[in-house]
Amino acid sequence: MNTFVRLSKAGYYADFVFYPIFLLMLAGVAIARDTPAAWLLWVLLCVTGVAIWTLLEYGLHRVAFHHIVLIRKLHDLHHAMPSAKIGTPTWVTGALICGFLLLPLWREAGFNLASGLTCGLAAGYLWYVTVHHATHNWRTRPNSYLHRAKRRHATHHHSQQPCNFGVTTVFWDHIFRTVR
Numbered sequence: 001m002n003t004f005v006r007l008s009k010a011g012y013y014a015d016f017v018f019y020p021i022f023l024l025m026l027a028g029v030a031i032a033r034d035t036p037a038a039w040l041l042w043v044l045l046c047v048t049g050v051a052i053w054t055l056l057e058y059g060l061h062r063v064a065f066h067h068i069v070l071i072r073k074l075h076d077l078h079h080a081m082p083s084a085k086i087g088t089p090t091w092v093t094g095a096l097i098c099g100f101l102l103l104p105l106w107r108e109a110g111f112n113l114a115s116g117l118t119c120g121l122a123a124g125y126l127w128y129v130t131v132h133h134a135t136h137n138w139r140t141r142p143n144s145y146l147h148r149a150k151r152r153h154a155t156h157h158h159s160q161q162p163c164n165f166g167v168t169t170v171f172w173d174h175i176f177r178t179v180r
Contacts, residue, residue: 049120058172
């Protein structure tokens, strides 16, 4: 179990290499095969995917990471060692995104819709891992987006009350009244 969540240095940073390449490839193929008129729809689908990611991030963090026993135990390691290289291997997140989103959507709705939503979701995930890494490892400029995220996330780690489940955005914490 610890080997799954405790990553090597290369394993920890793999998301920062894989996801930009994956996003550029998907976007490049979509641009190459579609007309400029279709690009607008693709961008809207991508933005929708990012929005879906923020809700998914909040829900996974609030429910799975804190209430599903096995996942909670793994997440507790992160709370105990916030700067440790703990996370989900890139091959797992990549397989989930491709296997449960890109490929089924491509089969059912076509490449434009599938690649747009998948790019948005994958970009949201990359945004999340970047912000989460920054909250634990970077010095941030006061009053910056990352500084505010870092303070919210520190409150999440140290509060006696469950709160601040959003890492990239506080939006869903406001909606579900879990902001502190």
